[in-house]
Structure formats: structure tokens, C-alpha cells
Amino acid sequence: MTPAARISRVEITPVAFADPPLLNAVGVHEPFALRAVLQLHTDSGLVGLGETYADETHLEALEAVASDLPGLDAFDTGRIYALVADVLSRRSGAAGDGVAGMITGASVVNRVFSPFEVACLDIQGRTAGRPVVDLLGGRVRDRVPYSAYLFYKWAEHPGADPDEWGEARTPDQLVEQAATMIERYGFGAIKLKGGVLPPDDEIEAIRALHAAFPGVPLRLDPNAAWTPETGIRVAQALEGLVQYLEDPSPGIHGMARVAASAPMPLATNMAVVAFDQIREAVAADAVQVILSDHHFWGGLRRSQGLAAVADTFGIGLSMHSNSHLGISLAAMTHLAAATPNLDYACDTHWPWKTEDVVKPGLTFIDGALEVPAGPGLGVELDPDALGALHEQYLRCGLRARDDTGYIRRFDPGFVRKLGYW
Numbered sequence: 001m002t003p004a005a006r007i008s009r010v011e012i013t014p015v016a017f018a019d020p021p022l023l024n025a026v027g028v029h030e031p032f033a034l035r036a037v038l039q040l041h042t043d044s045g046l047v048g049l050g051e052t053y054a055d056e057t058h059l060e061a062l063e064a065v066a067s068d069l070p071g072l073d074a075f076d077t078g079r080i081y082a083l084v085a086d087v088l089s090r091r092s093g094a095a096g097d098g099v100a101g102m103i104t105g106a107s108v109v110n111r112v113f114s115p116f117e118v119a120c121l122d123i124q125g126r127t128a129g130r131p132v133v134d135l136l137g138g139r140v141r142d143r144v145p146y147s148a149y150l151f152y153k154w155a156e157h158p159g160a161d162p163d164e165w166g167e168a169r170t171p172d173q174l175v176e177q178a179a180t181m182i183e184r185y186g187f188g189a190i191k192l193k194g195g196v197l198p199p200d201d202e203i204e205a206i207r208a209l210h211a212a213f214p215g216v217p218l219r220l221d222p223n224a225a226w227t228p229e230t231g232i233r234v235a236q237a238l239e240g241l242v243q244y245l246e247d248p249s250p251g252i253h254g255m256a257r258v259a260a261s262a263p264m265p266l267a268t269n270m271a272v273v274a275f276d277q278i279r280e281a282v283a284a285d286a287v288q289v290i291l292s293d294h295h296f297w298g299g300l301r302r303s304q305g306l307a308a309v310a311d312t313f314g315i316g317l318s319m320h321s322n323s324h325l326g327i328s329l330a331a332m333t334h335l336a337a338a339t340p341n342l343d344y345a346c347d348t349h350w351p352w353k354t355e356d357v358v359k360p361g362l363t364f365i366d367g368a369l370e371v372p373a374g375p376g377l378g379v380e381l382d383p384d385a386l387g388a389l390h391e392q393y394l395r396c397g398l399r400a401r402d403d404t405g406y407i408r409r410f411d412p413g414f415v416r417k418l419g420y421w
């Protein structure tokens, strides 16, 4: 019988890694993105890794759970889920939000549980000598395709040197950005983060990408910056040009109005971010693709639960990404490899970062990742890199993601674009 993997100690390390000035509907990325790295130690000397958001309210919730974990078995994730729910129910202000960019309605229990579950699966895999994908039902694909994630961006953070990507404000600059990303990683699908320029400019950008990369599936995601009327107009203008249109308008009802007249599927990581929102979305036929994200859907196994629900209702499944490091990329890859209906190329912010905490890094070939061979997640922490990025966290002074506050330092009249155009 497999020995128990008793958790003896939990370490939570907030880190900051350099992030370019990427624009979105609510502002611009700050010079550093924040993440928390979890290390679950067992009596037997194993260490399981997890990665999650690092906004202060989230860190406090993680710490509260961490102090109750020692003594539990890493195979007992059901019990650990109940413990997370219990710990959070006893904390005032546990619903503290502010972690995931524009994801605000997700379940706090699922968000807090997620990195612990991933770290437990890492331990389970290391104990059994098997990769995490095998604990999720085994691989249904050996290679997981990802998409090129394009952003409008400034050439540099104010006061800093230009970054290697340069400015992107015009269709030509976006085409150049896509060409570089595809040359480096081989991506076979392209997503453009929109909601930055007026919709007609973003339609032009998609037309330019379509002309430059014929046959490559395209997606546009304005993060609900448009009214439903505009969403319908843009959707019709993009007929035949995009694979899906992501979050054109706010809320389940806004999405349902656009969906009724849109010639392509609508995808979301904003209108449906928790299990209790699915019923209403299905009834309204508001979304045709859900972007899963194990960081807020409650870990890898719950994300597979989401996959089963999506399959039941004929809803497609893709994968969402915020800025992340290699532990999360490994977890995303194991999950996607084991989930049959997760068959769109996954999102990843990966090309935008230059620093990491794992070794060896994962390598994209032809736009896809091979499932790490394992055991567990198949990535190892680099203690020096972890220490350096933790120092960077301490020095940089950022304690929560605030794209709006940052952009308003340079553009005081900036307005967040929710149902704006």
C-alpha cells in the first residue's frame, strides 16, 4: 500500500517578476507581476509545489489555511477542501478579492484551495512515481497547444528602458509582435487582448492579423469593454475572421444579447467564473466556450468537473491565463493533457516574462508543450531564483495588482472600460 504523505510544513513565498507595460480595458500592467509559490513538505521529505496569486488579502487567506495543514495527508484533498472552507468561514473579510485582474465573482474557497490541491497532486505523483496527468485520468494528448497572446502595449514603463517587444498601438505593430511570438514559440493560434482602443480600431487589427496569418485561428478579448449593441456590431463585422469572441460585453445578460446575434461562439472568463453561475448562463445561452482556469475553479480536479459540466451542456472549453510562472504552466499542461474536451489552444502569458522560479524551464515546440515527464508536476524549484524573486517582491513595494491605479499615475483621466464603447 502507498504510504501516507503526511504534510509537516507549508512555506508560502510571495515573488515579483518583471512584467512589460501591457494594456487592457482597466489600465496597464505594473513593472512587476506578483505570484505566491507554495511548498508543501511531507514527513517523508517530499516537497509539493503550487502557484497562485499574491495579492495581500489572498496571501492572508493562504497563511490561515497553511497553519492548519500540518498532520493532514496530501492524498486527502477532499478533507483539505473542507478545511479551507471552514477556515475561510471563520475569517472576517474572507471574501477579500482583488487577485485576478478582472475575475471578481469567483469562489474564494476555490481560489484558496487551488494551489494546495496542485501541491498535493505534486506530492501524490512523486509518491507514486507518476506524472500528475496520470492522476487526472491519464493523457488524452501528448502535446498541449497554446496560443500567441498579443497585447497593445507601451514601448516601456515610464522612466525605464524600452523592452525587447517595443510599442504596439497599430495593426502593423501587432502583426510584428505576432510574427516574433510565432517565430520564437511556433504558436498556431492568436489571441488579441482588446478593450484598449475604440472597437473599430480593434476590428482593423484583427483584419490585419487575418491577412498576415491566413488560416491561423484568431480570438479577440475586450474584457467586456463594449455595450451589447457594440458587441453585436463587432461580432458581425468579424464574421469568418475569429474562432471565438471573448467577453464582448458585461454579465450573463449582456453576453446573451450579443450571443443571440453573433455569428461565432462567445467565450468567457468573466461572465462565468464559478459553478453557481453556470445554470443561469446555460438557461440564457450566454456563452458557448468557457475559459477554465484552475487558479480560480478550485484546482485541477475541479477544473475537470467544469469540463464534464461544459460537455454536458455542449459548451466548449478553452483555458484562461493571467501572468504566471513555470509551476502553473506545468499544472495547466497536465490538466489540458488529461481533459478530452479542452481542445482549443490554451492561453498563456508565458512569452511576456523573463524570470522564473523553476528549472528546467518548459520548452515550446511548434506552439505546444509536451507533458512534463514527472513524477508529479515534473518541475523543480530553483532555490536561488526563488530567493531572488522574493527579494524583488520585498523591494518593489507592490502588494496587490492595480492596473488602473498605475495607468492613472500617467493618465489621470483614464476610465475603466466596462460596457463603455
Ligand SMILES: O=C([O-])[C@@H](O)[C@@H](O)[C@H](O)[C@@H](O)C(=O)[O-]
Pocket (backbone or CB within 6 Å): 022, 023, 024, 100, 101, 102, 103, 193, 221, 223, 269, 320, 321, 322, 323
Ligand atoms: O493580464 C491581463 O491584462 C489580462 O487582461 C488578464 O487580466 C485577463 O484576466 C485575461 O487575460 C483574460 O483573458 O481576460
Ligand SMILES: [Mg+2]
Pocket (backbone or CB within 6 Å): 221, 223, 246, 247, 268, 269, 270, 320
Ligand atoms: Mg478573457
